[in-house]
Every structure is written in structure tokens, then in C-alpha cells.
Amino acid sequence: MRLAEVDTPALILDLDAFETNLKRLADAVPGRVRVRAHAKTHKCPDIGRRQVAAGAVGVCCQKVSEAEAMVEGGIEDVLVSNEIVGAAKLERLAALARRARLGVCVDNAENVRALDAAMQRAGARIDTYVELDLGARRCGVAPGEPALALARAVAAAPGLRFAGLQAYHGRAQHMRSMEERQSVIVRASEFVLQTKNLLKKANLPCPIVTGAGSGTFMFEVERGAWDEIQPGSYIFMDADYARNEWAPPLPRFEHALFVLATVMSRPDAALAVVDAGLKASSIDSGMPTVWQRPGLAYTRASDEHGCIEIGSPAAAPALGEKLLLVPGHCDPTVNLYDWYVCVRGGVVEALWPITARGALS
Amino acid sequence: MRLAEVDTPALILDLDAFETNLKRLADAVPGRVRVRAHAKTHKCPDIGRRQVAAGAVGVCCQKVSEAEAMVEGGIEDVLVSNEIVGAAKLERLAALARRARLGVCVDNAENVRALDAAMQRAGARIDTYVELDLGARRCGVAPGEPALALARAVAAAPGLRFAGLQAYHGRAQHMRSMEERQSVIVRASEFVLQTKNLLKKANLPCPIVTGAGSGTFMFEVERGAWDEIQPGSYIFMDADYARNEWAPPLPRFEHALFVLATVMSRPDAALAVVDAGLKASSIDSGMPTVWQRPGLAYTRASDEHGCIEIGSPAAAPALGEKLLLVPGHCDPTVNLYDWYVCVRGGVVEALWPITARGALS
Numbered sequence: 033m034r035l036a037e038v039d040t041p042a043l044i045l046d047l048d049a050f051e052t053n054l055k056r057l058a059d060a061v062p063g064r065v066r067v068r069a070h071a072k073t074h075k076c077p078d079i080g081r082r083q084v085a086a087g088a089v090g091v092c093c094q095k096v097s098e099a100e101a102m103v104e105g106g107i108e109d110v111l112v113s114n115e116i117v118g119a120a121k122l123e124r125l126a127a128l129a130r131r132a133r134l135g136v137c138v139d140n141a142e143n144v145r146a147l148d149a150a151m152q153r154a155g156a157r158i159d160t161y162v163e164l165d166l167g168a169r170r171c172g173v174a175p176g177e178p179a180l181a182l183a184r185a186v187a188a189a190p191g192l193r194f195a196g197l198q199a200y201h202g203r204a205q206h207m208r209s210m211e212e213r214q215s216v217i218v219r220a221s222e223f224v225l226q227t228k229n230l231l232k233k234a235n236l237p238c239p240i241v242t243g244a245g246s247g248t249f250m251f252e253v254e255r256g257a258w259d260e261i262q263p264g265s266y267i268f269m270d271a272d273y274a275r276n277e278w279a280p281p282l283p284r285f286e287h288a289l290f291v292l293a294t295v296m297s298r299p300d301a302a303l304a305v306v307d308a309g310l311k312a313s314s315i316d317s318g319m320p321t322v323w324q325r326p327g328l329a330y331t332r333a334s335d336e337h338g339c340i341e342i343g344s345p346a347a348a349p350a351l352g353e354k355l356l357l358v359p360g361h362c363d364p365t366v367n368l369y370d371w372y373v374c375v376r377g378g379v380v381e382a383l384w385p386i387t388a389r390g391a392l393s
Numbered sequence: 394m395r396l397a398e399v400d401t402p403a404l405i406l407d408l409d410a411f412e413t414n415l416k417r418l419a420d421a422v423p424g425r426v427r428v429r430a431h432a433k434t435h436k437c438p439d440i441g442r443r444q445v446a447a448g449a450v451g452v453c454c455q456k457v458s459e460a461e462a463m464v465e466g467g468i469e470d471v472l473v474s475n476e477i478v479g480a481a482k483l484e485r486l487a488a489l490a491r492r493a494r495l496g497v498c499v500d501n502a503e504n505v506r507a508l509d510a511a512m513q514r515a516g517a518r519i520d521t522y523v524e525l526d527l528g529a530r531r532c533g534v535a536p537g538e539p540a541l542a543l544a545r546a547v548a549a550a551p552g553l554r555f556a557g558l559q560a561y562h563g564r565a566q567h568m569r570s571m572e573e574r575q576s577v578i579v580r581a582s583e584f585v586l587q588t589k590n591l592l593k594k595a596n597l598p599c600p601i602v603t604g605a606g607s608g609t610f611m612f613e614v615e616r617g618a619w620d621e622i623q624p625g626s627y628i629f630m631d632a633d634y635a636r637n638e639w640a641p642p643l644p645r646f647e648h649a650l651f652v653l654a655t656v657m658s659r660p661d662a663a664l665a666v667v668d669a670g671l672k673a674s675s676i677d678s679g680m681p682t683v684w685q686r687p688g689l690a691y692t693r694a695s696d697e698h699g700c701i702e703i704g705s706p707a708a709a710p711a712l713g714e715k716l717l718l719v720p721g722h723c724d725p726t727v728n729l730y731d732w733y734v735c736v737r738g739g740v741v742e743a744l745w746p747i748t749a750r751g752a753l754s
Contacts (some may be wrong), residue, residue: 039481041753072696094697095668114697117657117668117713120400139658142712170698171658171666202695296478297500297532305532307478311728312753316671316694333677334563335433335724336455336475337531351503352478363696367672367729370751390731390750392402392673 033380036354040294041312043369044356045268045384047376049288050079053267054086056283061261065253068092068111068242070264073363075388076372077105079267092262096121096128097391103132105387111135111242113198113262115163115171117143119150121393126154135159137198139173144185144192151191159195160186161242164227166220168203175223180230187236196240199224200262205247206317210277214251217244221255228257246273250281270362272317290323290356291365292373293338295349304328304349306338306357313338313357314364320357325349330357394741397715401655402673404730405717406629406745408737410649414628415447417644422622426614429453429472429603431625434724436749437733438466440628451494453623457485458752464493466748472496472603474559474623476524476532478504480511482754487515496520498559500534505546505553512552520556521547522603525588527562527581536584541591548597557601560585561623566608567678571638575612578605582616589618607634611642631723633678651684651717652726653734654699656710665689665710667699667718674699674718675725681718686710691718 035044061067069083071091080091080102090109093099099110115137116125128134129151136158138144144160151158162182165172173179179197187194204216224241231238242260244252252258265273268289278284293308310333313320322328322340327347332339338357342348349355359365367389374382396405422428430444432452441452441463451470454460460471476498477486489495490512497519499505505521512519523543526533534540540558548555565577585602592599603621605613613619626634629650639645654669671694674681683689683701688708693700699718703709710716720726728750735743 039479039754115657118400118655139660140712165660169660169664170695170700171660173660294479296476299500299526299530299532299534303530308753310675310677311725314671314675316676334531339531351501364672368751368753390729392669392729393400 035292035375035378035380038292038373038380040292040354041308042292042373043366043371044290044292045372045374046288046290047374047381049286050267053269053285053288054082056285057263057266058087060250060281060283061253065258066260068260068262070113070262071098071102073264073366074267075101075366075386075391076384077102077107077387078384080105080107089260090133095391095393096124097393098388099128099134100124101388101391103128109133111159113137113200115139115143116147122146122150123154125158126150126156129156129158130154133159135161135195137161137163138182138186139163139171141182141185144182144189148189148191157191157193160192161195161198162186163198164223166199166201166223167216168201170202175227176230179227180234183231183236184234194236196238196242197224197227198243199241199258200243200245201248202245205245206272206276208276210279213248217248217251217255221252221257224257247276254281265362268362271321271358271360274358287323287358289359289362291320291359293355293357295351295353295355298351301345301348302342304340304342306340306355307336308338308357309333309336311335311368313359314361314368316364317361320359323356323358325355328355396653396736396739396741399653399734399741401653401715402669403653403734404727404732405651405653406733406735407649407651408735408742410647411628414630414646414649415443417646418624418627419448421611421642421644422614426619427621429621429623431474431623432459432463432749434625434727435628436462436727436747436752437745438463438468438748439745441466441468450621456752456754457482457489458754459749460489460495461485462749462752464489470494472520474498474561476500476504477508483507483511486519487511487517490517490519491515494520496522496556498522498524499543499547500524500532502543502546505543505550509550509552518552518554521553522556522559523547524559525584527560527584528577529562529564531563536588537591540588541595544592544597545595555597557599557603558585558588559604560602560619561604561606562609563606566606567633567637569637571640574609578609578612578616582613582618585618608637615642626723629723632682632719632721635719648684648719650720650723652681652720654716654718656712656714656716659712662706662709663703665701665703667701667716668697669699669718670694670697672696672729674720675722675729677725678722681720684717684719686716689716
């Protein structure tokens with residue numbers, strides 16, 4: 033089937049661009065730093081296995097249910113880069129830790145005790161990372177003494193292996209200028225180094241510092257304080273990331289993820305309405321852009337409609353014409369679909385299931 | 394199972410509030426106006442059947458795939474309140490029109506020809522409504538002569554039954570004051586009446602004018618120009634609708650839809666992080682609110698995290714505590730889940746599948 037024959041809306045993965053992105057990341061990151069690709073972005077073991085084949089040590093997930101899908105799909109080393117709270121989830125995490133190399137993050141002593149108890153009950157052990165709050169004010173403990181205290185609690189827990197530090201600055205990823213992002217990561221690296229020094233003085237070896245995302249990872253690499261990076265969006269390169277300034281040391285990534293949409297109404301000369309609204313492309317980080325169609329601007333989304341302003345008569349799409357949209361934000365857009373329609377040179381080559389779509393728990 | 398035992402995030406339907414909302418709508422709408430509830434909101438035949446039992450003539454959908462799910466789920470009268478463009482979708486629509494009473498909207502003569510051809514090929518006929526643009530500038534033809542011309546084309550097409558006018562003003566629904574909404578609907582009613590008069594003069598009977606949403610439907614009822622209303626969100630009442638001014642003639646609706654979330658981190662005295670971010674509750678129309686917990690404000694959402702600011706120490710939730718969130722926008726939030734966890738008096742009574750979740754085409 034050709035791309036033009038695919039019914040809409042559909043989530044399209046351009047395999048050439050995707051493979052280019054895999055290679056550019058692998059080429060950019062020096063051998064001393066491990067890549068642990070973030071599977072929250074794609075939720076698809078077919079993609080996770082290709083990331084491992086391209087050199088990743090494994091993947092990260094944000095949810096136990098995502099980790100279950102990845103282990104079931106053949107990924108043997110999974111870090112849940114998040115805190116897991118509640119008896120039901122801890123029990124599932126412990127069961128999974130018996131089947132694969134598994135990691136998790138903590139930022140609270142009470143949670144360390146519950147995690148340890150769940151692992152001991154299951155006869156499992158889990159790599160446990162102390163998450164630092166690097167200034168984004170979400171999860172994490174303060175660097176320095178609070179992190180050291182929690183690391184001691186982890187190291188003393190028979191069901192846990194103290195594996196190091198989770199050090200991710202989410203808000204830095206979408207700061208627009210290279211300079212802003214670099215300066216936030218430089219400051220973050222000081223928190224990391226300070227905490228590593230404290231751990232060393234306390235005779236607590238810190239095997240791995242893990243963190244970083246697609247918008248900053250080369251800054252973390254350059255600072256030398258990280259052993260592992262967690263980029264996710266680099267494989268797809270969404271419209272919001274494209275609004276960032278991109279320059280060396282970050283490699284360029286290609287748009288590989290699209291929503292194919294059909295023009296379903298042409299109410300006037302300046303407006304085309306497509307069948308892909310906010311249930312087809314998440315608008316939390318801005319509207320999608322129209323791919324390789326200068327003069328067309330997607331300006332409004334309702335649940336099932338997208339309004340595209342037509343800048344000049346020459347740019348006007350016909351009723352029934354199909355357009356490729358670059359989603360504003362890849363992660364929540366992927367979470368709306370059951371499969372990727374994988375295309376190469378305009379021809380459908382495969383369907384990859386989004387196994388962990390809706391895996392929220 | 395009790396509500397407190399349900400793992401999170403989960404989509405919760407409070408059955409008492411839902412049934413109250415069904416009844417309040419039925420009580421408010423006079424018998425001369427038909428209710429055709431919008432199933433794009435709930436995507437669930439279990440709910441659609443209950444709406445029919447409460448007096449609705451059937452449901453509306455926005456997509457052929459939603460209509461397929463509704464017909465399959467036992468709803469015998471379905472209006473696709475949207476334009477359907479493209480050979481593959483028209484073929485499915487025609488097949489469905491042989492199985493149930495089906496309607497569709499048109500705003501383009503070329504689409505009327507394609508729709509007619511598809512119906513004739515399938516040996517089917519379909520109720521066809523000419524959609525008016527009432528000023529929201531999305532789909533629809535201009536009221537008056539353009540609408541009359543398209544109605545003539547429909548009436549002349551052997552595969553189509555001219556069923557009337559689709560007259561829905563989407564943007565009016567969320568205007569905050571009663572006065573603003575009423576004044577937009579008064580203006581819209583003039584367009585409808587003008588077009589009906591033209592149709593009458595042209596000897597084209599206009600059986601039904603259909604339209605209206607949860608934020609305005611009593612204004613349409615009062616104007617007398619509508620025969621059928623299409624409210625969807627009234628069954629759930631989301632946080633964005635609750636920001637509207639509500640007063641008679643609109644009945645009050647209760648919040649019936651919630652996202653149950655767990656506090657997964659308490660990084661400082663003023664912050665709680667829950668496990669429900671923008672993949673668990675759509676933020677296109679604003680953040681969720683925290684149900685019956687004064688002093689807690691959900692202020693930031695990332696993919697898998699929600700940040701809740703704690704206004705006073707007395708309001709602080711504990712680590713592991715579960716909170717009910719009222720989603721900002723019900724429709725795209727429902728589309729993230731596979732089932733409703735239906736609760737009455739704090740006890741789980743049923744699971745209703747969201748059959749048309751992800752039904753985009």
C-alpha cells in the first residue's frame with residue numbers, strides 16, 4: 033500500500049528518518065557514556081529493540097505497565113525513571129524484577145521501605161536510583177545531604193541495590209536557546225558533582241548517574257558528570273523540539289513522526305479543515321505544523337477538526353487531499369494510536385503495535 | 394472493590410451523578426424537541442443505550458468508526474454530525490447505512506456527489522443534513538442561498554434523503570457568561586430561520602434542524618428554530634464547563650467523571666506530585682481541578698506527572714493518598730482510557746468499555 037492510500041488520521045513513522053536519527057545519536061555520544069533510550073516516547077518494543085541494536089543498554093519507562101510491555105517485548109534492561117508508590121504497583125514491579133534487569137527511582141524514605149519490603153516478599157532485588165531535584169521542582173530530593181541520607185537508606189535495604197543517581201532536568205529540554213539550556217545543565221552538574229563527592233566521602237560507591245533528554249544530552253555528556261543519558265524524542269523530532277535552537281554539540285535530527293490527515297472541508301478560500309484534531313495530535317505543546325507545504329498553517333484544533341489557514345491561493349489543498357502534520361508533542365500524540373504505519377519511500381513497509389498505549393499505571 | 398482500592402490512574406464514573414445528569418436533561422427539554430446525545434464525548438455504547446432509555450432518539454458521532462461502534466453496540470439511530478470525505482470512509486458509511494438509521498452532514502457539492510455514488514453502489518440511503526456555518530468558521534456552508542443550493546443537490550440525489558440542517562455553534566459552548574452564549578445563539582437562530590424560509594419557498598421540506606451543545610441547548614430550545622439538540626458533555630460536566638456561568642434555563646449538572654490519581658512524591662511542604670499527567674487528563678482546556686479538597690491546586694502537568702500546590706499545611710495529602718481530579722475537558726480525557734470504572738457510593742459496580750477509544754477514522 034502506498035502512503036496516499038492509508039486511511040486517516042493515521043500515525044506515520046518515516047523509517048529512513050527514524051534510522052537516521054538512531055545513527056546520529058549513536059555517532060554523537062562517546063563510548064564512555066551509555067545510552068538508555070526513553071520508551072515513554074514510543075511505547076513500542078519494536079522500536080526499543082532497534083534502539084538496543086543501535087547501541088542502547090536498554091530503555092527507560094515512566095510506568096510499571098510500560099516496563100511490563102517492554103520486558104514482554106524482549107527488552108532485558110529497563111529503568112523505571114520514576115517513583116513507584118502503592119502496594120499494587122510495587123508488587124507488579126517486584127514480579128517484573130525477577131524476570132529482567134530492572135531499576136527504579138526513589139525520593140522518599142517511606143517509599144524506600146515499602147519498595148524494599150515488596151522486593152523481599154518477592155525474593156527480588158532492584159537497582160535503585162536516588163532522584164535529585166535539579167531545580168525543575170517536580171520529583172526528587174535536594175542534592176547534597178538529603179540525597180546522601182536517602183542513598184544510605186537504600187544501601188542498607190536488603191531488597192535494593194544502590195545503583196546511583198537519577199539526574200534529569202525536564203524543564204531545560206524545551207528552553208529555546210542553546211545557551212539557556214547549557215547554563216541550566218552546567219548548574220545541574222554542580223549539584224550532581226557535589227552529591228557524588230558526598231557519597232564518595234561516605235564510602236558509598238555511586239555506579240551510575242543517569243539523566244538528560246533530547247534537548248540537552250550533549251551538555252550532560254560534555255560536563256562529564258553523567259554516565260548514562262535518557263533521550264526519548266530524538267527518534268521522532270516533534271514540532272516543539274524543532275522550535276529549539278539546534279547547533280553542535282547536539283546532532284540534527286529529522287522529523288520522522290507524522291499524522292496523516294485528510295482535508296474534509298474547504299468552507300472558504302482561506303480555510304481548509306482536516307479530520308485530525310486534538311484527539312489525533314496532542315496540542316499541549318502547540319499546534320502541529322504542516323509538512324513541506326509552505327503557505328499552510330494549522331492554527332486551531334477542536335476534538336475532531338483541525339483548521340488550516342491558507343496563506344495564498346497557490347498553497348490551497350483540494351477537498352480530499354491528504355496532508356502530513358508534524359505533531360506539536362510526540363509522546364502524548366503517540367499515546368493516542370494503536371500502531372505506527374511504518375513507511376519508506378512512500379510505501380508502507382510494516383505496522384508496529386504501540387503495545388504500551390494507555391499504559392498509565 | 395472499593396474506590397480506594399482501584400489502581401491509578403483510572404477513569405471513574407460516578408453513577409449517581411451520571412444518572413442525575415441524564416434525568417436533569419430529560420426534565421429540562423420539552424417534548425417537542427428531540428434529544429440526540431453526542432457519543433463523541435463518551436465513546437461507549439453502554440452509555441449510549443442509557444441515553445436512549447432516558448429518552449434520546451439516538452446518538453451523534455463525529456467519525457464513521459465511532460458510528461460503527463455505536464451500531465454494533467445496539468444503537469439503532471446514529472447521526473454522523475460531520476462531513477465524511479474519502480472513498481474508504483464513504484464505503485464504510487454506506488455499509489453501515491444498510492444496518493441502521495444513519496445520518497451524515499455535507500457542506501460541499503463534490504462531497505454530495507461522492508456520498509450519493511457510494512450509497513447507490515451499496516444500495517443504501519442516508520439522511521443527509523446540510524451543515525450551516527453559524528459563525529464559528531469551521532465546517533459548513535453559509536446560511537441562505539448557498540445552503541439552499543446544496544439542499545437542492547441533496548434532494549436530487551437518489552442515494553440521499555434531505556433530512557434538514559445541521560446547525561451547531563461550537564465556539565458558543567464555552568463562552569463564559571449566559572448573556573454571551575444566549576446572544577450568539579439568538580444570532581445563529583436568525584441564520585437558521587432565514588434558511589428554513591428559503592427552503593420553504595423552494596418547496597423543499599426541512600424535516601429537522603439539529604444542533605446545540607451542553608453549554609447552550611436551552612437557548613436553542615427557547616428560540617424554537619431547532620427540532621433536535623446534541624448535548625454531549627452534560628453527562629460528565631468537566632472543569633472547563635464548570636467555569637461557565639450556569640443559570641436557568643440551563644439545568645445544573647453534577648461532576649460525574651473523575652481521574653483517580655495517587656500522590657507519588659511529596660518533595661516539599663508546598664508540593665504534591667500525582668501519577669496523572671497529560672497522558673491521563675487532557676489539558677487542552679485547562680488543568681484538572683482537585684475534587685473536594687480545598688487548598689489543593691493542580692497547576693502543572695507533564696506527560697506522566699501532575700504538580701499540585703498545597704495552599705496550607707492542613708490541606709496536605711500524604712504520600713500514597715488517592716485524589717479525585719475533575720478533568721479540564723472530558724472528551725479527549727475519555728479517549729485516553731479503555732474503560733470506565735463505574736462507582737456508586739464508593740463501591741465499584743461495573744466496568745464499561747470505551748469501545749470507540751481511538752476510533753479516529
